[in-house]
Amino acid sequence: xxxxxxxxxxxxxxxxxxxxxxxxxxxxxxxxxxxxxxxxxxxxxxxxxxxxxxxxxxxxxxxxxxxxxxxxxxxxxxxxxxxxxxxxxxxxxxxxxxxxxxxxxxxxxxxxxxxxxxxxxxxxxxxxxxxxxxxxxxxxxxxxxxxxxxxxxxxxxxxxxxxxxxxxxxxxxxxxxxxxxxxxxxxxxxxxxxxxxxxxxxxxxxxxxxxxxxxxxxxxxxxxxxxxxxxxxxxxxxxxxxxxxxxxxxxxxxxxxxxxxxxxxxx
Amino acid sequence: xxxxxxxxxxxxxxxxxxxxxxxxxxxxxxxxxxxxxxxxxxxxxxxxxxxxxxxxxxxxxxxxxxxxxxxxxxxxxxxxxxxxxxxxxxxxxxxxxxxxxxxxxxxxxxxxxxxxxxxxxxxxxxxxxxxxxxxxxxxxxxxxxxxxxxxxxxxxxxxxxxxxxxxxxxxxxxxxxxxxxxxxxxxxxxxxxxxxxxxxxxxxxxxxxxxxxxxxxxxxxxxxxxxxxxxxxxxxxxxxxxxxxxxxxxxxxxxxxxxxxxxxxxx
Numbered sequence: 345x346x347x348x349x350x351x352x353x354x355x356x357x358x359x360x361x362x363x364x365x366x367x368x369x370x371x372x373x374x375x376x377x378x379x380x381x382x383x384x385x386x387x388x389x390x391x392x393x394x395x396x397x398x399x400x401x402x403x404x405x406x407x408x409x410x411x412x413x414x415x416x417x418x419x420x421x422x423x424x425x426x427x428x429x430x431x432x433x434x435x436x437x438x439x440x441x442x443x444x445x446x447x448x449x450x451x452x453x454x455x456x457x458x459x460x461x462x463x464x465x466x467x468x469x470x471x472x473x474x475x476x477x478x479x480x481x482x483x484x485x486x487x488x489x490x491x492x493x494x495x496x497x498x499x500x501x502x503x504x505x506x507x508x509x510x511x512x513x514x515x516x517x518x519x520x521x522x523x524x525x526x527x528x529x530x531x532x533x534x535x536x537x538x539x540x541x542x543x544x545x546x547x548x549x550x551x552x553x554x555x556x557x558x559x560x561x562x563x564x565x566x567x568x569x570x571x572x573x574x575x576x577x578x579x580x581x582x583x584x585x586x587x588x589x590x591x592x593x594x595x596x597x598x599x600x601x602x603x604x605x606x607x608x609x610x611x
Numbered sequence: 612x613x614x615x616x617x618x619x620x621x622x623x624x625x626x627x628x629x630x631x632x633x634x635x636x637x638x639x640x641x642x643x644x645x646x647x648x649x650x651x652x653x654x655x656x657x658x659x660x661x662x663x664x665x666x667x668x669x670x671x672x673x674x675x676x677x678x679x680x681x682x683x684x685x686x687x688x689x690x691x692x693x694x695x696x697x698x699x700x701x702x703x704x705x706x707x708x709x710x711x712x713x714x715x716x717x718x719x720x721x722x723x724x725x726x727x728x729x730x731x732x733x734x735x736x737x738x739x740x741x742x743x744x745x746x747x748x749x750x751x752x753x754x755x756x757x758x759x760x761x762x763x764x765x766x767x768x769x770x771x772x773x774x775x776x777x778x779x780x781x782x783x784x785x786x787x788x789x790x791x792x793x794x795x796x797x798x799x800x801x802x803x804x805x806x807x808x809x810x811x812x813x814x815x816x817x818x819x820x821x822x823x824x825x826x827x828x829x830x831x832x833x834x835x836x837x838x839x840x841x842x843x844x845x846x847x848x849x850x851x852x853x854x855x856x857x858x859x860x861x862x863x864x865x866x867x868x869x870x871x872x873x874x875x876x877x878x
Contacts, residue, residue: 455873458866459865459866460865462865470876492803492871493761494760497877498877498878519835522834522835525799525802525832528802528833529802532795532799533799535758535795536760566792566796567785567789598725599726604755604759610761610762610764
């Protein structure tokens with residue numbers, strides 16, 4: 345079994361050093377709890393609610409962020425997945441990486457952009473990467489990507505044991521007592537494709553935007569191994585998962601999550 | 612608004628006349644409750660747990676079943692979706708129809724077969740049909756089909772306002788207090804594609820097989836308009852839905868359930 349953690353963080357747009365400290369603390373706390381893989385939220389260095397594109401350009405400093413994660417991964421001997429604001433020249437991407445103590449193992453640019461993000465970011469053009477790590481095969485995608493089951497399917501078909509999803513889930517109305525639909529979608533995608541899913545979400549207030557507080561861990565059957573707190577407080581959500589169990593795609597004695605699909609008919 | 616009903620029935624394998632009576636009673640009760648569209652479970656005439664293929668061949672009498680539904684639809688002025696055992700010569704299919712008082716509007720053969728069904732049934736080869744009815748555009752698929760989001764996508768892309776799913780969900784262990792993963796998948800599929808989903812399930816005991824009691828109605832946002840009882844008793848689950856609202860695929864002010872998809876990247 346591998347202990348997995350999803351960090352639910354309160355971040356402040358613009359306070360890059362403070363946000364990085366919050367991420368490093370979460371990594372340290374996770375390691376102290378015996379965690380082998382820890383996931384941080386989307387855009388966890390810059391914050392999310394930019395005033396405009398220029399502000400995002402000014403804040404983006406991806407080299408420092410990634411260097412800090414590699415250092416922390418080395419110091420605490422964990423695998424880290426984190427969302428950050430990437431910049432190459434004048435091009436911004438809403439990105440995520442998988443890192444360990446040896447460096448950046450995989451990098452991904454969010455493809456499905458939400459809300460005003462298309463005014464700031466260039467969408468990615470390649471599927472979720474899947475990378476071998478010391479704890480298992482880790483796939484990565486970002487927030488709204490997780491709401492397209494086809495995208496999770498690509499990560500699962502690429503061999504992911506676990507899909508790590510840095511997110512910023514804005515709070516919206518939902519019926520009393522029900523799980524947010526974002527969580528429901530994460531559960532369903534895990535079950536459709538037999539892959540564990542780890543979601544790192546936000547809490548706090550980002551220029552008036554509130555967040556779900558939905559950090560959670562879904563096992564490959566689709567059930568919640570760690571329920572989201574759904575409150576407005578930082579949290580480190582953990583669960584012990586048999587990551588390699590996701591390689592067995594049988595469903596009962598006579599069905600198979602891959603073999604039962606009919607892509608020839610899906611158009 | 613249109614009142615929709617999902618019938619949760621206790622059926623007995625082999626008692627075709629009794630099972631048909633249960634279906635007719637559900638249709639009558641739905642009509643008395645002001646329902647415009649009522650859905651009956653999978654294989655609601657023959658029952659599900661056949662001893663072997665020969666028993667299914669002997670029990671299948673689709674002409675009588677469909678005639679009964681058309682009569683009931685005419686008498687009670689409702690649209691009926693029902694699952695039944697179809698037979699053409701020696702070929703059996705796990706099928707469903709949409710009927711109104713004028714006759715059979717659409718017919719469908721289950722494509723994704725569960726468990727021992729492949730020993731009995733020939734799988735279908737065509738996507739869920741979508742048909743205009745007096746209450747709106749109705750798509751239909753059967754049970755395990757609903758666990759393939761691509762299949763719901765085809766119904767939604769085909770113009771369905773509501774996807775009707777006759778099912779027989781076998782009872783399995785689940786974590787205390789959690790919704791069955793089959794319900795979670797129905798919710799997610801509704802939300803991914805912005806289509807209402809109505810599930811008619813079983814209760815009772817079919818030669819030792821128990822059922823979830825999961826009849827439920829999901830609105831196009833993915834939230835439950837009518838929660839499943841999850842108990843072992845017949846029920847008529849109803850909800851009032853704005854069916855045509857499913858034609859609006861916008862998500863918030865800047866996103867779109869169809870426009871945001873990237874099929875060019877889904878492989």
